[in-house]
Amino acid sequence: MSFKLSLGGASHLVEIVSRRPHLVVRVDGREYTVEDEGSGEDGRDVVAIDGEVLALARSHNAKGQVIRFDGHTSDIALVDPRSESSEGGSGSGSIRAPMPGSVVSIDKRAGDAVKRGELVLTIESMKLQTALTAPRDGIIAAVLRAEGEKFEKDEVIVRLEQLEEGH
Structure with a gap:
């Protein structure tokens, strides 16, 4: 499973590598082992990341969460891939495979107009x-x-072009 998080305004790719015996995540290509150390003082959580014990506090806000650890406070939120691509990011002109697999059905063909969120194709993986x-x-x-x-994972499956004026 992978997703993007916005931390302090920067986007980071987070992948869950394994959940047992400990949580292992890959952030921007680097792996970390995360262990829950329980609750600390004043309702703070204590985690060990690659063996380094950190006290952290977190709270919810309108956009996600606020996390404080190691003397720093940061806003953290899930990045909606649809909103990220609609802002003209590098992925805005294509649909990439989120995992390796095969195409099950194609709902749109070359030349078809599509609206954001409209089904283009269905894939199957495992x-x-x-x-x-x-x-x-x-x-x-x-x-x-x-x-x-x-x-393969991250392979471009469909390319999009901009709508012409008046469409």
Whole structure:
């Protein structure tokens, strides 16, 4: 499982590598072992990250959470991949595979107009089907895999182009 977090305004890719016997996460390609050490003083949590014990406090806000540890306070929130791509990021012109697998069905073809969030194709990975949607409004420029074809994680499966004025 992977997701992006915004920490102090910077986006970081977080992947859960394993949950047992301890939580192992990969943040921007670097692995960390996280162990729950229980509650500390004043309702703070205590965790060990790669053996280093840290006291931290957290609270919720409108956008996510506020975390304080090691003398620093930071806002942290999940990054919605649809909003990230609609802001013109590098992924805004394509739909990438979130995991290796194969194409089950294609709902949009080259030349079709799509709206953000509209189903483009369905993939399957380890018997789990996932619907991939358009990250923004646009025109399907190319569908790079046919039904039944396999692909790797992060491979571009569909390319989008901008809608022309007046569409």
